[in-house]
Each structure stands twice: as C-alpha cells, then as structure tokens.
Amino acid sequence: MTPTVETPLPAAPLLHVRDLRVDFAGPRGAAVPAVRDVDLTLRRGETLGIVGESGSGKSVTALAVLGLLPGTASVHGSVELDGKELIGLPGRELAAVRGRRVAMVFQDPLSAFTPVYRIGDQIVEALRIHQRLDRAAARARAAELLDLVGIPAPGRALDSFPHEFSGGMRQRAMIAMAIANDPDILLADEPTTALDVTIQAQVLDVLRTAQRETGAALVLVSHDLGVIAGMADRVAVMYAGRVVETAGVDELFAAPRHPYTLGLIGAVPRLDARGGPLVPIPGTPAPMAELPAGCPFAVRCPLAEDRCRTAEPGLDGPDDHLAACVRAGELAERRPAPAEVYPVPVVPGVAGGAAGGAACAADGSGAAAGAGAAAGAGAVPGPRVAAGAGASAGAASADREGRSPVLSVTGLTKTFPLLKGTVFKRRVGEVYAVDGVELDIRQGETLGLVGESGSGKSTTLFELLRLAAPESGRIELLGRDTAGLSRADAHRLRAELQIVFQDPMASLDPRMPVGDIIAEPLRAQHAAREEIARRVPELLHQVGLDPAHAVRYPHQFSGGQRQRISIARALAVRPKLLVLDEPVSALDVSIQAGVLNLLQSLKAELGLSYLFVSHDLSVIRHLADRVSVMYLGRTVEQGEVSAVFDRPRHPYTRALLSAVPLPDPPAERARTRILLPGDPPSPTERRTGCPFRTRCPVYAGLDAGARGRCEAEAPPLTGPAPGVDHQAACHYPE
Numbered sequence: 001m002t003p004t005v006e007t008p009l010p011a012a013p014l015l016h017v018r019d020l021r022v023d024f025a026g027p028r029g030a031a032v033p034a035v036r037d038v039d040l041t042l043r044r045g046e047t048l049g050i051v052g053e054s055g056s057g058k059s060v061t062a063l064a065v066l067g068l069l070p071g072t073a074s075v076h077g078s079v080e081l082d083g084k085e086l087i088g089l090p091g092r093e094l095a096a097v098r099g100r101r102v103a104m105v106f107q108d109p110l111s112a113f114t115p116v117y118r119i120g121d122q123i124v125e126a127l128r129i130h131q132r133l134d135r136a137a138a139r140a141r142a143a144e145l146l147d148l149v150g151i152p153a154p155g156r157a158l159d160s161f162p163h164e165f166s167g168g169m170r171q172r173a174m175i176a177m178a179i180a181n182d183p184d185i186l187l188a189d190e191p192t193t194a195l196d197v198t199i200q201a202q203v204l205d206v207l208r209t210a211q212r213e214t215g216a217a218l219v220l221v222s223h224d225l226g227v228i229a230g231m232a233d234r235v236a237v238m239y240a241g242r243v244v245e246t247a248g249v250d251e252l253f254a255a256p257r258h259p260y261t262l263g264l265i266g267a268v269p270r271l272d273a274r275g276g277p278l279v280p281i282p283g284t285p286a287p288m289a290e291l292p293a294g295c296p297f298a299v300r301c302p303l304a305e306d307r308c309r310t311a312e313p314g315l316d317g318p319d320d321h322l323a324a325c326v327r328a329g330e331l332a333e334r335r336p337a338p339a340e341v342y343p344v345p346v347v348p349g350v351a352g353g354a355a356g357g358a359a360c361a362a363d364g365s366g367a368a369a370g371a372g373a374a375a376g377a378g379a380v381p382g383p384r385v386a387a388g389a390g391a392s393a394g395a396a397s398a399d400r401e402g403r404s405p406v407l408s409v410t411g412l413t414k415t416f417p418l419l420k421g422t423v424f425k426r427r428v429g430e431v432y433a434v435d436g437v438e439l440d441i442r443q444g445e446t447l448g449l450v451g452e453s454g455s456g457k458s459t460t461l462f463e464l465l466r467l468a469a470p471e472s473g474r475i476e477l478l479g480r481d482t483a484g485l486s487r488a489d490a491h492r493l494r495a496e497l498q499i500v501f502q503d504p505m506a507s508l509d510p511r512m513p514v515g516d517i518i519a520e521p522l523r524a525q526h527a528a529r530e531e532i533a534r535r536v537p538e539l540l541h542q543v544g545l546d547p548a549h550a551v552r553y554p555h556q557f558s559g560g561q562r563q564r565i566s567i568a569r570a571l572a573v574r575p576k577l578l579v580l581d582e583p584v585s586a587l588d589v590s591i592q593a594g595v596l597n598l599l600q601s602l603k604a605e606l607g608l609s610y611l612f613v614s615h616d617l618s619v620i621r622h623l624a625d626r627v628s629v630m631y632l633g634r635t636v637e638q639g640e641v642s643a644v645f646d647r648p649r650h651p652y653t654r655a656l657l658s659a660v661p662l663p664d665p666p667a668e669r670a671r672t673r674i675l676l677p678g679d680p681p682s683p684t685e686r687r688t689g690c691p692f693r694t695r696c697p698v699y700a701g702l703d704a705g706a707r708g709r710c711e712a713e714a715p716p717l718t719g720p721a722p723g724v725d726h727q728a729a730c731h732y733p734e
Contacts, residue, residue: 013041013043013080014042014082014184015042017039017040017041017065017078017080018078019076019077020037020039020061020064020075020077020079021036021077022034022073022074022075022076023073023074024072025074026289030289032288033241033288034060034073035060035061035064035242036241037077037242038057038061038077038238038242039243039315042185043217044184044215044217045216045217046217046233047211047217047220048217048219048220048232048234048235048236049220049221049222049231049232049234049235049236050219050220050222050235050238051235051237051238052239053223053264053285054223054588055288056239056285057241057242058221058238059189059190059221061221061238062221064079065086065102065187066086066094066102066187067089067098068104075087081097081101081184096130099126099129099130099178099180099181100130100183101184101185102183102184102186103177103180104178104186104188105171107193109170109171109174110163110167110170112174113162113170113174114162115161115162115163116161117161118158118159118160118161119146119157119159119161119162119165119173120142120158120160122177123176123180124139126180126181127142127180131181142158143155143158145179145180146173148179148209148210149172149173149175150172150202151169151172151176157169157173166679167199168196168199168202168203171199172202172206175191175210179213182215183214183216184216184217185216185217186214186216187219187221188207188218188219188220190222192204192227193224196452196453197615197616197617197656197660198452198675199452200659201675202675205675207220208231223588225265225663226268226660226661226663226668228663229665229668230661230665233248234246234247234248235249237258237260237261237264239260239285239296240285240291243315244258244260244297244323245258245261245315245321245322245325246315246321246322247322248321250666251319251321252321253664253665254335255321255332256331258297258325258328259302259303259325259341260281260301262336262341262342263281263341264281264589265338265663266278266279266338266339266341266593267280267281267338267589267593268593269616269618269622270618270621270622271618271645271660271662272662272664272667273621277597277600278593278596278597279338280590280591281300281590282300282302282342283299283300284591286299292309293310294308295308295309295312295313295324296312302341302343303341305327307326312324313325316328317332400725403442404443405440405442405479406477406576407441407464407475407611408441408474408476409437409460409464410438410473411436411437411472412434412439412460412472412473412474413436413470413472413473414434414456414459414460414463414471415432415471417430417431418430418431429684430686431684432684433456433459433633434459434460434463434633435632435634435686436634436635437630437633437635438628438635438638439460439611439635440626440638441577441609441611443609444603444607446603446610446612446623446624446625446626447610447612447624447628448612448613448614448620448623448624448627448641449627449628450614450617450620450627450628450629450656454683455632456632456634456683460630464477464611466482467482467490467494468482468483468485468490469482469483470482477493477496477497477577478493478496478577495521495525495574496575496576496577497575498521498569498570498571498575498578498579499578499580499581500566500580501581501583502582502585504562504563504565505559505562507566508554508566510553510555511553512553513551513553514540514549514550514552514553514554514565515536515550517554518536518550518565518568518569518572519532520569521572521573522535522572522573525573536572539568539571539572540565542571542602543564543567544564545568559587559591560587560588560591560595563583563595564595566583567595567598567599567602575608577608577609577611578609578610579610580599580612580613581613582614583599583612584614585615592619596619599623610623610624616660617660620641621641626638627639627640627641627644629650629652629653629656631652631680631691632691635717635729636652636728636729636730637649637652637727637728638717638726638727639724639725639727643726644726647726648734649720649728649730649733650728650730651674652676652695652696654734655674655675655697658671658672658674659673659674678694681694688712688714689711689713690711690713690715690730691714693707693710693711710731713731714729715729715731716729717729720733
C-alpha cells in the first residue's frame, strides 16, 4: 500500500494587512485618500517588493504598518503582526513593537539619524530600550553590528557623528541599528535611491546579510525594477493608492497581467539592450483627490474599454497571480511585449512626436490624452533614431574621424584650496577635484560621462562652462581654445554651449512664466523681439508642449514637463553642444522614458552633440555613442559604448557594470557582483601610482613585484592596439 504523503500547509503569515486605507485631511477639510483597500501578506524570511510611480502609496503603506504617519492621517483597516492587531494599539505598546519586532530603514539616513549624537550612542540607545544591557555590553554589541554591516574600524566608528560618514556608510549604520534587536520584519523604504551604483550594491549585500543573520522578513519599497528583480520573492505593484498586481517575482516580470506593470517594465532602459525608443506610459497619474470613476488607470491605458470607466476592477486571478484588470486573462494568454501594448509611432521628424505631446499636455488633467498622444510626446522617429542614436555606435567607428570636433579636452586639472578655521582661515592643503580628464566629442555624437559621486564630473562641467583658461590642460570648443578667448568672444561662443540641470524646479525661476524663461537666453544674445516671439512657440512645440501654455508658471507643470521646458530653454539659441547633468535622475521611470526619447529625437533632427552626465549606466547604454569613465578626478577608460560596456578593460568599469541591476530576475540572480571595498579615497591627497589600487581586485591578486608598478607609476590611457577607439588607464587591463 502506497503511503499517503501529506502536503505541508503554508506557514501562517507573519504580517497580514487587510483593507488598509489611509486618508489625509485635505485643504478644505475633505479626506484625500493616499492608500485604498491594500491587502498584503508577508511570511517569515520572505522578501516582498513594492513598486510604483511617485504618489502611488508605497511609502505611506510602509509607514502605516509602524504607525509613523503624522497626526493629519486617518488609518483604517487591519495590520496584524503574528495575530496581534497594530492599528489602534496604545502608543506604549506600539513603541515596544517598533525596533523590537518591526524595524525600518529610511530613505535618507542623514535625516533619520540625530545629527548631534554620535552613531554609537544612537545604536546603544536602540539596544537598551528593548534589552536589559548595561552600557558597556550595549556598546560592544553596537561595534559587532557595525562590523557585520561592513564599516571599517567599528570601535572608532562608534564615536563618529553622522555627518562624518559617507552616504553609503550612513545607510549601513542605519541597517545596523535596524537589526540591533533581531526584528522579525525589516521595512526598507527606498534604501538605495540617493546612492552610487557601487555603494548601492554594497548596501543591498548588507541587507541580504542582515536578513540572513536575523531571519527577518523584508519589505523593500523601491522604484528601481532591477533592485526588485534581484532582491524580491514576491512583488506588489501599486497605482493610485492600491495594489493593482501581485505575484511571484519571476512570474510578474515574465508575464505581467496589468497594463501598468507592462508599461513600467517597457519604460526601463536596460544595460543588456541597446537601440530603439523606450516605451513611456501615456500621461501622468490623476491627483488622488480627483480619482475618476472606474479604473484609475483607464485614462492612461491603451487597452481601456467602456466597462473600465464604470466600475473599478477587483484584485483577482488564479495561481497566486492577482491583477486588478478586466483584461488580465487576455494579457496572461498573449504575453505581449510592452511595445505591442504601448506603440511608439514612427514619424518623419520631431514635429510628429511633438504634436502628440502637445495634445497630451493640452489636457487639463495632464493625464488623459490616450496612448497615441503620450507615445507621441516621446516618439522617436525610426529611421532617424537608427542613424542618430540606435545605430550610431557602429557608425561612429566608421566615420567619426570625418566629423568635425565639437569639444576636445586634454589633461584638464582643477584644484581648490583646503581651508581651516572659522574667523581667520588658513590654507592647509588642496582638493584635487579634477586631475587629468580627457574628453572628445564630434558632431552629432553623444558622450556619456560616468563615475561615482566625488569623481569630478560636476567640476569638469563647470570648467567647460566657464569658457576660460583652465588651471592646467587644454579645452577646445568648436576649434576655439578657451584660454585665448576675449570676453566678447566668450559671450558669443556661450550660445554654442548650453546646459540642462538635474532639478528643473530649482533651475526654472518660479516667478516667471515659461515663455519668458525660454526667451531669456535669446534676450541675453540680443535677439530681435520678432525672433523671440516666433521662437518661443516653436520651441514649446518642438519639445512636446502646447505653445498656449507659455503663460503658465513652472509649478503648474509636472516634473517631466518642467524638464522639457529646461530643454526648450537650452535649445533657444541653437547650440551645437548640449550638456545634460543628470537630467532624468529625479523623474519616475515612465516620465524618464519620454524625456530620453525626446532627447534622441532632437539629436537626430537638429544634429546636436550631447555631453550626458549620469550615474545610471543603463541610461548611458541606451543613449550614448561613446562613454568616458572617471575615478577620483581622472579618466580611467573611454571608447565606444558597445566596446566599453561589452568588453570593459579597467577593473573599476567592470565593477560599475556588475553593480547595475537588471529588470530580469533570472538574469539578475545569475550575475556575478564585484563589490568594491569602502569608498573612494579623499581627493585631498595626491597619491602616487594608480589611484584605484586601494579598492582594486586586480591589484589585490598581484604579487609584490607586480604591485610595485601600480604603487609607483600612474597608468596612462592606452588602447589594446594602435587605432582602436577603446582606451584604459590600467597597467594590467583585460
């Protein structure tokens, strides 16, 4: 007789959230929903990822679990931790849960730490609140925790203040404090958003270590689908304050059943793909106070039907894959690519895309022009993109010598005095911010400039924009040496070089209508009044905005629209070179896709050259023709994007690329990470030899004789063979 094998029952949920609703008091006393009818479950040791655009309710959901919302919030529903209801729990009992059973890792550790107390004192306090430890034992445990999360010299680090730590070290210290009492659940709210990709990889590795050591379940809130793909077991996608899809991570990425999830995946530039336009989701989310009847996503959904606008679909589906969409079954069966659902029309030039964008922008809600309009806003002409961006990497190697040079930088250096004292300052040293930068941009080319924070990217840009003699080295713009420019020459040449900043709200004057903002560069170049009146509507149309909105002010536009206004202002004087300083880093992934498509389209139409600065290597892979990698003020590798990204020769570039997450769970899990130890050395010390050797995995594996060369001799930029456009500053390159 065959014995009966009983299937073990799934473990009871550690955290069970049911019908969670959070409302905030509106300006006129009316309740404005932030979270609506959210159901979540979390089991021991599991990682749940929560994704969605800004304002979708991700962070509010996490904060509601711990009761950390402000007094203006009204929380309803149920949050059970091991069967114990947390909503409505008295403050003293809820305080006993925080830190002991459930701990939180906040997005900005500098704000989360108290700046006037030492790191060690704050961790000790967290320990002694929940455990019976004397101060000496608590301090010893705090040092063990800092050591566990990879902070060097933990005994000394305990006596440091938060501002003395780098961003990555502060986040690791925050994780150490969160796991101090072995919590059952860790809530991590965008823990890597403001970090460099290498530091992000370190922090994610620390989170895995913390989860392994404590056995805690993890709720990871992130807008980065690559991070979610590599970390999560299950994913909940939020839109308009509610969960619209939830499934296992592999199933959700392989076969999304909600058009919104499909759009998010299609809008992400990938490190392992190149060419062609991204697929932005049309429009923007409707304000939570003005949610339409029926499905809130219907106004942006290309698959919407009449029934979608009458009743909001519930979260339903088989096989533990739930979606709030009436066409979820059809999507599950068809498994379409994002471009099949969100088509990007092929148009003969920028005008087609801009017209579609103007229709979208003209909608009062900013959301409901349909798929065609929003796709038009970021439309990239097929043949032109192939010639200008998608295929230009290959074309660059063939004909780049025949293109006229736009920018040439050789041996650029810049130092700043290091001062000490408050009233009477004295010079005690120098900061070597830029210490040997090489750049070369030809007509119609995009050069991506990448590197960690502090590598000298921004200082390099400021030196270029000054249009003056550099401290050392040479800068040539359109064949003119900036060292020999008169004041009048510099003023005339400045029209050929324009910049788009990272934060459009900070760079646009809030007191001026956008028409005057766009006209400002033209007035600075003494353009005629008639030309200004003609150019402003033309520029707004060109970047996909309605010319009639020239009378509006910056705060009346969305973040993506404000960045389009910044681009229009930069294009006003018809520059040859556009400097783009992290232009999409502050935007949601769908808005980012539209802006990147617009940049590709403008480049193809106007023959522009771009110097594109970004910490996101996936964006560089998608947009750039060539890339220059900086480390500690120096260029360490440069060449065609395909050559540098597919066959990196410098160990620093290999580490950067290995740290970039892919929005593909199987591929992400199969990758090998190169985790660089610590942070870059201080730029106040000029080191002999290779500046990367203190973090270099190649140097660590060399014998004493080979190491001597790295210690004594700074490596020059050299190629693998004469005439090959791929150089690396390494004595032992791949």
